[in-house]
Amino acid sequence: SRSIDLAVIPGDGIGQEVVTQGLKVLNAVLPQDVKLETKEYDLGAQRWHRTGETLPDAELEALKGHDAILLGAIGDPSVPSGVLERGLLLKLRFAFDHYVNLRPSKLFPNTASPLAGRPEIDFVVVREGTEGPYTGNGGSLRTGTEHEVATEVSVNTAYGVERVVRDAFARAAGRPRKKLTLVHKNNVLVHAGHLWKNIFDKVAAEYPEVATDYLHVDAATIFFVTQPERFDVIVTDNLFGDILTDLAAAVTGGIGLAASGNINPTGAFPSMFEPVHGTAPDIAGQGKADPTATVLSVALLLRHLGYEAEAVRIEEAVSADLAEREGQAARSTDEIGDALAVRVAS
């Protein structure tokens, strides 16, 4: 019989609330014969305040044993900036070699998009997840003095770029429009830019059926606002992907709907699924958070584990739920979770 062994990291702020709903919908959508086991990990701001730990080796080791990880959100204003991001979230992405950071963007009905009424928007950003300016390379000299010099080094390897570019081409080839756009800034970041462009062009030759395109990151932001329907699959570096996917969320349904997967396509390590939004401390604990992004992340998780039909059921439920949202009173986190659980079960 089939089973899913899931690690759950609720994290901070609204993380716990949205993860609860994600699990509710997961339970509702899974066929009877699939056994779901979950284990919760207490990681995040509270743990750090209590023990000073972000992600101890023993827990990193234990996490490795699961089929996948569901993460809520990490971070709190009470923790110095970077401590949890680098010590926990990015540590997981790097330790588990999550080189494909997958972020779909879709314009759902009745959302807060300033672009409502536009033609269909449905693209996916394949963000590199283990290189670029996220490697932690760099440092500072004469720190805190008027002579300080601080550097950040973006590291890009042929190995790292090629594997994510290949993944993006394969995804593009599998979609109806078969279009892939490389986003970089190769007129300024010439070394990294040329590496990306050369590898992109090389792999493109193996995919004659995929139409390709290149945009500088600054120009890409303009098209996200004025013509988002031109995009199908986008492949880009870690930092540009970070920026573009928040913007993508803003122009489609809002950050409350943006899902993501930190994927290791080889299966060597568990992949991790999380909403793109943060911990939203201002509304935490009030039942106001929209769990939809987490529920959509659960769909990505299911697809990754081979439960395609269940993933589609969740995505259709979200579409239907949003379509009926018009004119409705604001619903609580729990009510949205319940509504989606009912839809996927039926």
Next chain:
Amino acid sequence: SRSIDLAVIPGDGIGQEVVTQGLKVLNAVLPQDVKLETKEYDLGAQRWHRTGETLPDAELEALKGHDAILLGAIGDPSVPSGVLERGLLLKLRFAFDHYVNLRPSKLFPNTASPLAGRPEIDFVVVREGTEGPYTGNGGSLRTGTEHEVATEVSVNTAYGVERVVRDAFARAAGRPRKKLTLVHKNNVLVHAGHLWKNIFDKVAAEYPEVATDYLHVDAATIFFVTQPERFDVIVTDNLFGDILTDLAAAVTGGIGLAASGNINPTGAFPSMFEPVHGTAPDIAGQGKADPTATVLSVALLLRHLGYEAEAVRIEEAVSADLAEREGQAARSTDEIGDALAVRVAS
């Protein structure tokens, strides 16, 4: 008697067309007693194809002698990416120590903004212009092989950050809303991020009347779309500023209206004014380019040289021109320039 000695670099694509209109409006707005001298420099793609030169020392030296520089746009698909950007445009910004890259954003009437109908949008981005990932530091190893490693180094100094942060605080203090937002990514780029944040906080103590705020760059893109009216002055790093100002243009009037100044506030070197848009080779030579961004850059140039009243006259003319645009047939580059010249002269 007063005089302005102006260097003009029309550049490539639509550069020549828009610069012609910028000069037309400049001539029309200047009082009779101000003598305007202009000298055109043949720099850009054509020059490079002809001679292989981007910016020879003799011309760099000659440019130094002018009061200011008006630049159209640089770049052409026929030139390898980076050659003209690094060899000409960025070379000028670095050689003339243009550490304040000033980019105002205003929602004008009757523009193509997807946010039309929103409350007033009127902010200015102070983009650092001489450091960050734009320094050209970095390189590549085993280039072109499967073992290639390419790096880009973002260099940030206390000296460089403090002077631009001070400029931004002074600007914020001089505006009615007195608000300054620092944009960075200090939860990931911790070294550079801490340098920026520490200096920002230190200078903030000298400006108790300025309200301050910090946003990660990814979150900032969301607010640009959903709540741009929250911004007054933004100070940020070279690359984030590049990305944010294209996005700002997209959510306000479109890139056809975005002006910029590459400013050396000490006066040691001439400052340079240019539209944010590129060379638009697809419409070059057809009289279709909107010269408004160049005309607004001329306003920034005049303000920088102390002609405040004339700068305001241009900005008011642009506002009035756009206000009357509604329902009008599309006008040529020349017609828009003529209309603005007539307005500023009267």
